[in-house]
Amino acid sequence: MQIGRLLVRLIIGGLFIGHGTQKLFGWFGGPGPAGTAQMMDGLKLHPPRRNALAAGASETAGGVLLAAGLATPLAAASLIGVMLTAIRTVHLKNGPWAANGGYEYNLVLIAALLGLVDGGPGELSLDRALGIHDTGPGWAFGALATGAAASALTVELGRRTARKAVGEGPTSVPNTAGDPVTAD
Template structure:
């Protein structure tokens, strides 16, 4: 199938933003040219992909940022620091619950804001992944589904948010971001692994020191 049919209509595939036309006789780029070739491809617009990543960043960063405002300032009918510390104690945290409340709330606000902006995305997504993974760990005994008759039960909501954070670690923020010209936007996978390891380490530290 050619790029256009006999009526000169363009192929939907070639117009999708993912098509990278090549000279059939050119072969693969020489090794010394591959870095520049990859950088050129990373700088291109990819149709709806970048817009989709922006939506995911806004959803995750906005949702958890709002949760942070609830914890720290008591906004949106939130608990505030003192009440959230009591909630942590009820979930088995035995030491420094007030300090942990501040850390959790401020992390959600800062990391959520950075994620919406697309700034330092691997660090922001990793921090939110650590927080959502801790909540999933705490709530898994209550079952998967949220129960409208039992506040705080079920972990499905935080599992979805954690899945978005994990995905953003390895996709990067997309071109609609302040990270657009950074190495972690152009090559997100290695930075994603670093963010994942840091998130796992942060979760292990919290569970070992505060429970």
């Protein structure tokens, strides 16, 4: 039996589940949807509530899939997208070291996710039990590319919507949910 990959999946997946539920439900001392939406607003990822829910759902669902070893490339792509978005919007400006608020932790998680996709989730996984063998460098590259594309799209659309919300585009006013309502 290969328990090493199982442990890696359970620990990384479990931590992502924790981070996601912090955002979605305020569990484990997290900010919940309102606090996460406020953070998204500060990062100019608009509409903030939608982006908060998307980040929380991506981390939670991706973490569950990863821990179970199910649809491993999809789970990794989801989590890589969240990590790349965090690097781009929060950590990049601080350099690599976590002690300075940098991106080293995010990068380590991305590398571990790519390793799991490349080598497979292991014998103790739902992928293996279902006969799914979507592993190898091509699948790892695909997960990285999908995560990177999702991150780029999230950041660009979020910032475009934020510019519209402050009057740099079509007229818009915030509604009570904090999402912009465009009046064209």
